[in-house]
Amino acid sequence: MFPQAHIRFGAMIGIAAAFACPASAKEAQVTGMALQQIQAKDFEAPVSIVFPAVMTILQDAGFRIQSADRDTGLITAIGPSKAYLTWLPFIGFGQGKKIPIVSAFIEQRGADLTRARLNFVMSSGKSQLAFTDENPVLDPPVYREAFERIEKEIFVRQAMAAPLPPTPPPPPPRAPVLPLASQLTVAATELLPRQWHQASYSPDVSVAFIDAANSTRVGEVVRFWLSIYYRPDQGSDHFIASREANCSTQAFRDLSTTHYMGKASVGSSKVATAYSQAKPNTVNDEIIRTACGIQPLGKPFKDTDAAAQLYFENANW
Numbered sequence: 001m002f003p004q005a006h007i008r009f010g011a012m013i014g015i016a017a018a019f020a021c022p023a024s025a026k027e028a029q030v031t032g033m034a035l036q037q038i039q040a041k042d043f044e045a046p047v048s049i050v051f052p053a054v055m056t057i058l059q060d061a062g063f064r065i066q067s068a069d070r071d072t073g074l075i076t077a078i079g080p081s082k083a084y085l086t087w088l089p090f091i092g093f094g095q096g097k098k099i100p101i102v103s104a105f106i107e108q109r110g111a112d113l114t115r116a117r118l119n120f121v122m123s124s125g126k127s128q129l130a131f132t133d134e135n136p137v138l139d140p141p142v143y144r145e146a147f148e149r150i151e152k153e154i155f156v157r158q159a160m161a162a163p164l165p166p167t168p169p170p171p172p173p174r175a176p177v178l179p180l181a182s183q184l185t186v187a188a189t190e191l192l193p194r195q196w197h198q199a200s201y202s203p204d205v206s207v208a209f210i211d212a213a214n215s216t217r218v219g220e221v222v223r224f225w226l227s228i229y230y231r232p233d234q235g236s237d238h239f240i241a242s243r244e245a246n247c248s249t250q251a252f253r254d255l256s257t258t259h260y261m262g263k264a265s266v267g268s269s270k271v272a273t274a275y276s277q278a279k280p281n282t283v284n285d286e287i288i289r290t291a292c293g294i295q296p297l298g299k300p301f302k303d304t305d306a307a308a309q310l311y312f313e314n315a316n317w
Contacts, residue, residue, distance in 0.1 A: 030138050035138075036117070038138060038140050038143050039117050039118055039119055039143055040115055040116065040117040040118075041115070041116055041143075041147045041150075042109065042113055042114070042115050043113070043114050043115075043116065043150070043151065043154055044112055044113060044279070045112065045114055045154050045158060046108070046112060046114060047070070047073065047106055047107070047108045047114050048070075049114075049154055049157050049158060050106055050114040050116055050150075050154060051068075051070050051073065051075075051106045052157070053150050053153040053154045053157060054075060054104050054106060054116055054118075054150055055068060055075060056153055057146065057149045057150050057153055058075070058077045058102065058104075059077075060149075061079070061146075061149075062079055062080050063077035063078060063079045063100075063102060064077060064078050064079075065077045066078055070106075073105055073106040073107050074103070074104070074105055074106075075102075075103065075104040075105075075106070076101075076102070076103050076104075077101070077102050077103075077104075078099060078100070078101050078102075079099060079100035079101070079102070080099075080100075098122055098123070098124045099122070099123045099124075100120060100121075100122055100123075100137075101120070101121050101122075101123055101134070102118060102119065102120050102121075103118075103119045104116060104117065104118050104119075105117045116147070116150065118143060118146055118147075119136070120136070120137035120142060120143075121134045121135060121136050121137060122134070122135045122137060152204075152205050155202065155205055155206070155283075156205070156206075156230055156231075159206070159228065159230065159283075168246075168249065168251045168275040168277075169249075192213040192214055193213060194211050194213060194214070194225075195211060195212040195213035195300065196209040196210070196211055196212075196227065196300065196301045196302070196304050196307075197209060197210060197212050197290075197297040197298050197299065197300050197301070198297075198298030198299045198301065198307075199226075199286060199287045199290040199291070199297070199298060200283045200286035200287050200290065201283075201311070202283055204312070205230060205231070206228055206229060206230040206283060207228075207229050207307075207308055207311045207312075208226065208227070208228045208229075208283060208286075208287050209226070209227045209228075209301065209304050209307070210224050210225065210226050210227075210287065210290060210291055210297075211224060211225035211226075211227075212297060212300075215291065217292075220246055220247045220248045220249075221244060221245070221246055221247075222244070222245055222247060222291050222292055223242065223243070223244045223245075223255070224242075224243055224245075224291045225240065225241070225242055225243075226240070226241050226242075226243045226254075226287060227239070227240045227241075227304050228241075228283075229304070229308035229311070229312075231312065232261060235259075235261070235266060236259040236260055236261050236266050236267070237260065237261055237262065237308075238259075238260050238304075238305075238308065239257055239258060239259045239260065240257075240258050240260070241254040241255075241256065241257040241258075242254065242255040242256045242257075243255070243287075243291075244272075245278075245287075245288045245291060245292070247288070247292035247294070249277075250277060250278040250285060250288055251275045251276065251277055251278070252275065252276055252278060252284065252288060253272055253273045253274060253275045253276065254272065254273045255272045256268070256269065256270050256271075256272075257269050257273075262305070263305070
C-alpha cells in the first residue's frame, strides 16, 4: 500500500526556493550515504517502466525536459522561474529569478530492481550581471513527495502493461466445474447478475472489485471477472477483465480486457496476455487470494462506478 502524500510537490519546491540561500551553509554538510538516503530510492520495476515514470512526474510538476537518454539513464529538466526585484550598489534596481533545476540518474540494479536518484537545485541569477548561483535543495520532504508520486506512476504503468514473466507450467487438464470453496458461486451458462465485492485497494491509487456471482474453479485454476479503478492518468479510469489465476502458484493472466473512461469504452482486447507472477502483499496478490477463497470478500457494491468515486473523494471511505 502506498501512503498518502500530505505535501504538494510544487509547494515544496517553492518552499525550497525561499529558504535555499539561508540553509546553504548547513545543507552543504550533507554528504555521502546521508545524501543518498535523501536523494535516491529503489523501485521494484525495470528501467523501461521507471525512466518514463520519472519523466512524466517531472512534466506534471511543471518541469521542461532539457535532455533525456534512456541508455545512460540521465534526465535534466528546468522548472518555471519566479521573478523578484534586486538592488546592487552603483547599478540600481534589476530583475532576478529563482529557477528550480533537476537532474535524475536511473540505473538498473537487479533483474527487477531500479534505482532513481534526483538532485534538485535552485538557481538564482541577476540579469544585469549574467551571474548565477546554485543552491542545493536538501529538504527530505521535497524528495519524499517526488518519490511517492513516481511510485504511484510506476504502479499504474505496471497495471496497464505487466512485464512478460517466465513461461509458467501448462494449466491442468480440464475437469468438471467445481464450486469455489468460499463465497464465490459457480457460473451458469450465461452471466448471472453481477455481485461486485471489494477485493483489494491501494490508498489514493486504486481499488479493485471481483464479481462473486460469475466465477468458476477447476482444480487450482479459478476464472473470475475483475474491475480495477484508478485515477485517469493514462486515458482511462478503470478496466474490466476476465482473469484466470492459479491458486497454488499465484500466476495469472487476463483473457480479455476492456478499458473505460466513465461509462464509455475507450479500448478493448480479446487476446489473452502472458502469465504474470503476483508478488506478495500487492494488489494482484490480494485479488487472487480473495478469488481463491484464501481471504474473505470485502464490501458488496451494486454500482462500482459510484463506489470508486466515493473511495477517491473520501480518502478510502
